[in-house]
Amino acid sequence: MSDSLRSFQDIISQLHAFWSKEGCLILQPFDIQKGAGTMSPYTFLKALGSQPWCVAYIEPSRRPTDGRFAENPNRLQHYFQYQVIIKPSPDDIQDRYIRSLEAIGISRKDHDIRFVEDNWESPTLGAWGVGWEVWLDGMEVTQFTYFQQCGGFDCKPVSVEITYGIERLCMFIQHKDSVYDLIWQQHHDEVVTYGDVYKQFEIEHCHYNFNDSSAERLFQLFDLYEAETMHCIEKKLAYPAYEYCLKCSHTFNLLDARGVVSVSERTAYILKIRKLAQQCAEVYLISIGELEPVT
């Protein structure tokens, strides 16, 4: 198959095939709106604790403020991340990653592949790690992170997280200047583009995110979701609690996009969500028997 014919869905299935051979479970997306693949419980909760974990999955990610009414060829409020999580991080992970690029047609001898420092911190998750962004001829295509802390707890052993910006990679491979021109699938002469699937979706969500969402109701929803998270935490139900915590986070992002949260107030909201996420992590660790409950 020539590179120009590699479709968006080919790339995903080839990455699935590659990581499957490397021993990863291939999981399905988690059904709650979230800002990044990291926020899936398959990463956030599973990076905690001592048990090995080795998965790959694709994750729809929502960044309401990044929407551009489909006018910008690179920015979307909804896009996909391809996420690999391996615990403990294997010694040859960089080499595996480079081989994964070769699996989708990006050969190390044809390009300048660099690992440039980019430490990752998620203030809302109380999580941080160190690592790099991977540059492919100057284009940032992947985030590579060794998790050090998650939900305020040390990660022991350390998980490594590889997050591919799947649209970016595909644009690189298909030589497209706009994400909407990406070939999602080609069957004989029939071509379906990314735009065919997502352009209208993008535009409508941008209208909603920036202009038409009800700020007042969203503020109320935030409070309700926060209360529900707390309720689940009290019941020691880590997964449900974390799901409502994700809803808080997304609701906050919507408010942020609506421009009704000030720069300084943002911090207060972020702190609130972090506190919730930390409590979820704590309840999770207790429920898997790796943390003594505080009585």
Next chain:
Amino acid sequence: MYSYCLEIGCEEIPARFIKPLCEDLKLRFSNVFQEHRLVFDSIYTYATYRRLVVVVTNLESRQTDESLYIKGPPRNIGLNDDGSFSQAALGFAKKFNVLEHDLLIRAFQDKEHVSFLKETVGLDTTVVLATIVPQIIQSLPLPIAMRWGSHTESFIRPIHWLLSLYGKTVVDFSVFGIHAGNVSYGHRMLSDATHSLGRSVSIISADTLLDQLQEHYVMVDESKRYAMIVELLHKHEQEIYDKALLDEVIYLTEYPVLLKGTFESRYLELPEFVLIECMKTHQRYFPVFHKGKGLLPSFLFVADNVTHDNEATIIKGNQRVLTARLEDALFFYKKDTDPSVLFESFSERLKGVVFQKQCGSMYDKQDRLATILLFFKSQALIDLDDHFLKRLAYLSKADLVTQMVVEFPSLQGKMGSHYASLTDDNTFYAQAILEQYLPTGPDSDLPQSNLGALLALADRFDTVVYSFFNGAKPTGSQDPLGLRRAINGIYRILKDRQWSCDIHAVCDYCYSLIGSEKHRRALNDFIFGRFHGMLEGDGFSHDVADSIVHLAFTNISLAIEKGQALCAYKDSDFDQFKMVSETAVRVHRLAVKADSTVVKDDLFEHDIEKTLFDSVSLLLKSSNGRGLVDLVAISKQFTVYFDEVLVMVDDVQVRDNRLRFLAFCDRLFLQFADFEKIVIAQ
């Protein structure tokens, strides 16, 4: 005698950490080697993103022998009356496992002690190295330490190999589960296209590492990479280039090649600082300047994996990335500068941007900034037309809602300044809007213009007061609103401008705009603490900072001046300083009992009361030229005063008047310092 070479092979080390790590390595090697009596000529360090290398030249093959006299009990305890060794001396011999006849008496500095000569034969260098090198590696201070896999130790990035050669001999040790050996690795991609660790290379000896790796596409010596890139920049007629960027870039490559890309000239419509931001900050590209003509539509960048076959692809890829960024920027810039939209009209949109809960919008904040600027005018900090000041306030935050700043938040202020300069002839606005965010950190630049400094102060006071009113006092390491930084900024600006600014009055004014006094005291304590810390940062000891911090609330540069005079006087004439200080403390302790400072001179009974009252009144009235020397004169008069006058007499009227008189005098002392706070060593 051979060289010793250590190479720590890692995953990509962040560029900014490499130089300090090398300096630390060098220092530690030097100290530890000397401590362990290893003799050598020089220590060199080299580094790339994947390796830290130390080479120690002409290292002796054995530790030097050591002869050392060990100190025992002093002579009077170590010897019996008859000159024989005492029980204490024999105990000392036993402890060190030496015989009595090895003991001797020897002078140590001032005194004679029982002693013996301990002779240590030096060990083989390789034996010593095997112990100390791993210790050095593990003790390196790490700016960001990380763990990986199941390891419990941490390092800057995961370690993959250790090369440790003394001449041709492997100095064996292991850390992080890795055995040191004689194998190194070439360039990740260029040396071997099958495994990203690179080709493994058996290194012949400690002296051949650099040359052998050169053959495998690694220029280990960063100074060579630096020189090479500079030469190439010169070739492209770039005599002036960003040195900080180059310092970073040399550590992003092992085998640098400078490539040139271009972009369409229509992007040159963007302001230069936007183009440079897109190239440097995001992509680590060098912008290309044409002598005297500004930016050219091209860029230079350092690539690391360039071959004849892939060069064109790499250039094309980098051009695409930059073009996408510039396209973005131009799109937003054009929207912002649409001729039908005035820059000041953005201000209106700030009404939809919340500042803080219960504190209204950013537009409301601009309202307040306008009145605070006018308040500064009433405090004689500035003398400008009211309308002019108000307009500045209403332009100050307008860029926050421009597309460019929404997109590139780091351009806040810069963008506003640029847009203001496009729409307004007055360059003062542009500069002040730019400078309102200064200083950004403890070492960053300060506003250069008075207007910029005033706007910066107004903004910070408003934020701090509102945040306190909202109960957002920083606790522990948490300071999400940057309030500590804000107060430190106020301190630095006022100090730099040498303005006298009544902090209490400004805070009171800001609180009056809210119509509340909530947490007013806490704010005061907070500012007090920050100012105190800043004074200590300016070199004052804790107690002196204590004694002058109240002065900083009205004039910071003056407080510093007084503090310095105080310290100088304390050092040069301690006795007089002590007298002044004791007088001041005595006066102050009585003064606090007074109910006012209104003195009735007809109640004076002693001449000295009148004399002193006149002297102090005179000094309090004259606003300049007072020095500590005046306090000496006053203190001498007080010696007479306290000898002759009993303050706490039974007559209530007289007693109260004397206390008031002392409170009156106390003001003079407090203008210099709160002497009670100064610790006087006995």
